[in-house]
Amino acid sequence: MSAFLRKLGIDLPIIQAPMAGVSTPEMAAAVSNAGGLGSIGVGAVNADTARGMIHAVRAKTDRSFLVNVFCHAPAVPDSQREAAWLTRLTPEFARYGATPPTELREIYTSFVADDAMLAVLVAERPAVVSFHFGLPSRERIDALRAAGIVLLATATNLDEGKAIAAAGVDAVVAQGYEAGGHRGVFDPAALDDQIGTIALTRLLVRSLDVPVIAAGGIMDGAGIAAALKLGATTAQLGTAFVACPESSADAGYRAALLGPPAEHTVMTAAISGRPARCLPNRFTLLGASVERGAVPDYPIAYDAGKALHVAAKSAGEFGYGAQWAGQGAPLARVLPAAELVVQLQSEMEEAMSREVGG
Amino acid sequence: MSAFLRKLGIDLPIIQAPMAGVSTPEMAAAVSNAGGLGSIGVGAVNADTARGMIHAVRAKTDRSFLVNVFCHAPAVPDSQREAAWLTRLTPEFARYGATPPTELREIYTSFVADDAMLAVLVAERPAVVSFHFGLPSRERIDALRAAGIVLLATATNLDEGKAIAAAGVDAVVAQGYEAGGHRGVFDPAALDDQIGTIALTRLLVRSLDVPVIAAGGIMDGAGIAAALKLGATTAQLGTAFVACPESSADAGYRAALLGPPAEHTVMTAAISGRPARCLPNRFTLLGASVERGAVPDYPIAYDAGKALHVAAKSAGEFGYGAQWAGQGAPLARVLPAAELVVQLQSEMEEAMSREVGG
Numbered sequence: 001m002s003a004f005l006r007k008l009g010i011d012l013p014i015i016q017a018p019m020a021g022v023s024t025p026e027m028a029a030a031v032s033n034a035g036g037l038g039s040i041g042v043g044a045v046n047a048d049t050a051r052g053m054i055h056a057v058r059a060k061t062d063r064s065f066l067v068n069v070f071c072h073a074p075a076v077p078d079s080q081r082e083a084a085w086l087t088r089l090t091p092e093f094a095r096y097g098a099t100p101p102t103e104l105r106e107i108y109t110s111f112v113a114d115d116a117m118l119a120v121l122v123a124e125r126p127a128v129v130s131f132h133f134g135l136p137s138r139e140r141i142d143a144l145r146a147a148g149i150v151l152l153a154t155a156t157n158l159d160e161g162k163a164i165a166a167a168g169v170d171a172v173v174a175q176g177y178e179a180g181g182h183r184g185v186f187d188p189a190a191l192d193d194q195i196g197t198i199a200l201t202r203l204l205v206r207s208l209d210v211p212v213i214a215a216g217g218i219m220d221g222a223g224i225a226a227a228l229k230l231g232a233t234t235a236q237l238g239t240a241f242v243a244c245p246e247s248s249a250d251a252g253y254r255a256a257l258l259g260p261p262a263e264h265t266v267m268t269a270a271i272s273g274r275p276a277r278c279l280p281n282r283f284t285l286l287g288a289s290v291e292r293g294a295v296p297d298y299p300i301a302y303d304a305g306k307a308l309h310v311a312a313k314s315a316g317e318f319g320y321g322a323q324w325a326g327q328g329a330p331l332a333r334v335l336p337a338a339e340l341v342v343q344l345q346s347e348m349e350e351a352m353s354r355e356v357g358g
Numbered sequence: 359m360s361a362f363l364r365k366l367g368i369d370l371p372i373i374q375a376p377m378a379g380v381s382t383p384e385m386a387a388a389v390s391n392a393g394g395l396g397s398i399g400v401g402a403v404n405a406d407t408a409r410g411m412i413h414a415v416r417a418k419t420d421r422s423f424l425v426n427v428f429c430h431a432p433a434v435p436d437s438q439r440e441a442a443w444l445t446r447l448t449p450e451f452a453r454y455g456a457t458p459p460t461e462l463r464e465i466y467t468s469f470v471a472d473d474a475m476l477a478v479l480v481a482e483r484p485a486v487v488s489f490h491f492g493l494p495s496r497e498r499i500d501a502l503r504a505a506g507i508v509l510l511a512t513a514t515n516l517d518e519g520k521a522i523a524a525a526g527v528d529a530v531v532a533q534g535y536e537a538g539g540h541r542g543v544f545d546p547a548a549l550d551d552q553i554g555t556i557a558l559t560r561l562l563v564r565s566l567d568v569p570v571i572a573a574g575g576i577m578d579g580a581g582i583a584a585a586l587k588l589g590a591t592t593a594q595l596g597t598a599f600v601a602c603p604e605s606s607a608d609a610g611y612r613a614a615l616l617g618p619p620a621e622h623t624v625m626t627a628a629i630s631g632r633p634a635r636c637l638p639n640r641f642t643l644l645g646a647s648v649e650r651g652a653v654p655d656y657p658i659a660y661d662a663g664k665a666l667h668v669a670a671k672s673a674g675e676f677g678y679g680a681q682w683a684g685q686g687a688p689l690a691r692v693l694p695a696a697e698l699v700v701q702l703q704s705e706m707e708e709a710m711s712r713e714v715g716g
Contacts, residue, residue: 158621158688177535178554193622196536196554198584199575199685206689217557226556226584229709263516264551327557330516331564351587 004171004211004233007150009064009127011035012345013228015213016337017238018068018130019181020044021322025053027246027337029060034341037128037234038063043070044108047116054124064127066152069111072133072274073187075297077106082296089304092286092320098311104296104303112136122147130154133274134186135167142168152213154184157193161204161212172208173236174201176216180239180265180326182276188298192275198230205231219328221347228352237344239326244337252318256281262329271322273301279329282319283308362529362569362591365508367422367485369393370703371586373571374695375596376426376488377539378402379680383411385604385695387418392699395486395592396421401428402466405474412482422485424510427469430491430632431545433655435464440654447662450644450678456669462654462661470494480505488512491632492544493525500526510571512542515551519562519570530566531594532559534574538597538623538684540634546656550633556588563589577686579705586710595702597684602695610676614639620687629680631659637687640677641666 005013016023016031020041028038040057042050050067057065086100093100111117111131121129122143129144130152144151145168154173155161163186164172175184176197185192195203197216204212214227215236227235242249242257249257256262261279269275270287273295278284283305295301302322309320325332333340363371374381374389378399386396398415400408408425415423444458451458469475469489479487480501487502488510502509503526512531513519521544522530533542534555543550553561555574562570572585573594585593600607600615607615614620619637627633628645631653636642641663653659660680667678683690691698 176554176556177552178557191622193624193685194535194552195685196534196575197556198534198554198581199536199577199689202575202577202581202686203688205580217554217560219557219560222563222588223556223560225587229583229587229712230580231709264549266551327551327553328560330561331557351589354587 002233007170008037008234010037012341013234014224014341014344015039015066015234015236016241017215017236018066019238019242019324020068022242022247022249022324024246024248025056026060027241027244028057028065030246030337031341032061032063032065034338035345036341037066039066039068041068042117043068043111043132046109047114047120050117051120051124054120054126066128066130067121067126068130068132069117070108070133071112071131071136072110072298074110074113075106075300077300078296081294082300085294085296085301085304088294089308092308093311096311096315096317100304101307104300106300107303108299112140118143121149125149128152130173131169132182132184135164135169138167155204156183156185156200157195158203158207160186161208165208165210169210171211171213171233172204173213173215174204174232176200176214178217178327179215180277180329181324182272182274183267185275188269188274201227201230201232217326217328219331221344221349222351223328224344224348225351239329239332240340241337242325243332243334244340246337250318250321252313253321253323256318256323257325257329257332258334262325262332265325265327265329269295271302271305273298276322276324277326279323279325281321281323282317283321360591365528366395368395370699371592372582372699372702373397373424373592373594374599375573375594376424377596377600377682378426380600380605380607380682382604382606383414384418385599385602386415386423388604388695389699390419390421390423392696393703394699395424397424397426399426400475401426401469401490404467405472405478408475409478409482412478412484424486424488425479425484426488426490427475428466428491429470429489429494430468430656432468432471433464433658435658436654439652440658443652443654443659443662446652447666450666451669454669454673454675458662459665462658464658465661466657469498476501479507483507486510488531489527490540490542493522493527496525513562514541514543514558515553516561516565518544519566523566523568527568529569529571529591530562531571531573532562532590534558534572536575536685537573538635538687539682540630540632541625543633546627546632559585559588559590575684575686577689579702579707580709581686582702582706583709597687597690598698599695600683601690601692602698604695608676608679610671611679611681614676614681615683615687615690616692620683620690623683623685623687627653629660629663631656634680634682635684637681637683639679639681640675641679
């Protein structure tokens with residue numbers, strides 16, 4: 001077992017991706033108990049709820065787990081753009097007998113500005129904390145490190161990887177373009193090089209002195225074995241866990257993941273305000289005809305997106321959900337998280353023992 | 359060694375991608391002599407020239423090599439669109455004291471309509487022929503198989519992979535979105551799911567009964583080892599060979615590949631009429647502001663693109679070249695092709711022997 005796995009306190013090179021809104025304390029505990037690193041995402045909740053979620057994980061496991069926070073630049077409100085966006089969405093709401101909210105709020109506080117969340121993490125000391133969408137200040141990083149927490153952060157390109165290593169974060173999550181859910185890009189306005197997992201992992205492994213975790217398109221033990229051959233110390237899998245019974249994915253999301261849409265995931269910013277890979281649905285279709293600049297900042301746009309999903313769902317239409325999934329979606333399995341981890345381990349061991357050119 | 363490598367007549371699970379206009383008979387022979395599968399692309403030349411290239415490879419090696427042909431649907435001329443495209447390019451030509459051609463031609467004959475090329479291949483019997491952009495008719499496939507030629511074809515998604523396997527082709531090249539040069543998509547007008555190499559390879563390996571060759575983002579032995587762990591029988595590398603002395607890449611292309619542009623490859627259809635991954639340059643910048651429907655059909659657009667490159671290059675500007683490269687471009691090395699194959703083998707063996715979580 002590598003030094004990095006020991007540092008994370010896990011037996012297997014498998015991290016269950018945090019997936020705010022999909023993963024649950026039950027899922028995280030099941031994965032950690034099975035020898036992987038279970039995760040919860042607290043980017044979409046406040047500090048009190050985060051504390052409760054951490055306690056809920058601890059109620060079911062004594063092992064290491066990961067808590068993920070969002071480090072986006074706080075949203076810049078633009079009332080004209082938001083009004084235009086609500087006007088744009090009005091016919092969609094109307095289809096389900098609803099009206100859009102009259103105004104949109106920044107529904108999540110970025111960790112870069114959330115002192116209460118920092119206090120909870122420092123007090124609770126989860127074994128691992130990961131950052132998405134960027135990095136917090138040096139002071140916040142130092143505070144978490146001083147609490148003995150191992151830190152990870154997502155990079156989608158070499159520059160972000162270098163910034164993460166320079167900030168003293170312990171390891172980099174190489175998020176390939178294949179990955180489901182939100183792209184971890186630091187600056188969503190910058191051109192995205194859309195680098196795939198193989199190329200990104202190799203670039204980061206060869207350029208950085210910190211461990212690299214490969215993420216994106218990995219759904220089974222063969223994928224994990226491939227990640228290790230690329231020089232990653234660990235693989236992070238999200239979509240693989242969405243259909244687990246411990247997931248909070250709703251019925252429409254599960255049906256889409258396990259059906260024909262799985263083959264055709266798309267990147268859209270229309271749902272939340274930031275690019276995210278999603279199963280194709282009514283919302284991504286709408287997004288395909290939207291100019292990027294028309295969508296309000298993340299997570300202001302998400303306030304509208306969630307309201308539209310609620311309105312449609314109450315009329316039986318699941319097609320406006322944030323049905324995040326990566327390109328490996330057709331390989332998703334319906335298995336309890338602990339059983340999935342056992343399967344992944346056994347597949348990985350089989351793949352690792354396969355001969356060259358076999 | 360696997361049955362598939364024996365069938366290809368090679369020792370190493372390494373295919374040098376054909377790369378019309380970049381690879382040469384010298385490169386192909388060097389790779390084949392080193393134990394990999396060297397390749398030439400004859401999609402951009404006529405049957406007589408192809409015969410000469412095949413003879414040139416044979417003059418330098420007795421081993422197996424691959425000949426690649428293009429199987430695009432023949433271009434549909436659209437004089438209005440072509441005239442508008444030439445008008446659009448006129449200021450670019452003018453910058454270098456040149457004028458665009460007065461009309462554009464379909465500069466390559468698709469293999470689906472090229473009886474002379476079929477006759478050359480059946481007569482010359484290269485060990486391996488691969489198809490890009492689609493499949494030829496059943497009759498052509500049968501004729502090549504009857505000549506004892508092993509057949510490969512490129513798939514960018516599961517449907518294309520299934521079509522290839524159903525056509526009786528021996529193996530599928532899983533071309534991930536990371537790959538440099540032309541996307542092998544059968545229908546360039548269809549929505550592209552942009553599937554990365556890891557997910558695509560796993561999808562094809564798990565769905566098809568034929569061997570899968572992984573391509574896209576693979577630049578070194580660790581990448582090859584990863585491809586094998588994904589269940590691919592072989593890896594195909596193109597960009598890794600562009601900077602070899604045997605390549606016909608010009609000085610501007612080499613400088614871009616080995617410089618800062620390598621980190622920012624982009625997909626563009628503006629150069630040739632079909633999406634292809636390229637180092638960012640003046641032409642890809644122009645392409646970024648072009649509506650897809652404005653570009654003439656492949657390879658009619660390429661007639662304009664090549665003329666613009668010639669005009670600019672004669673004035674010392676290399677920025678309109680078809681500087682194809684994949685996302686692994688920053689890992690390109692300047693090594694003779696044979697030495698590169700030796701390096702790839704040694705890196706692959708090192709990666710294959712690395713422990714789990716090592």
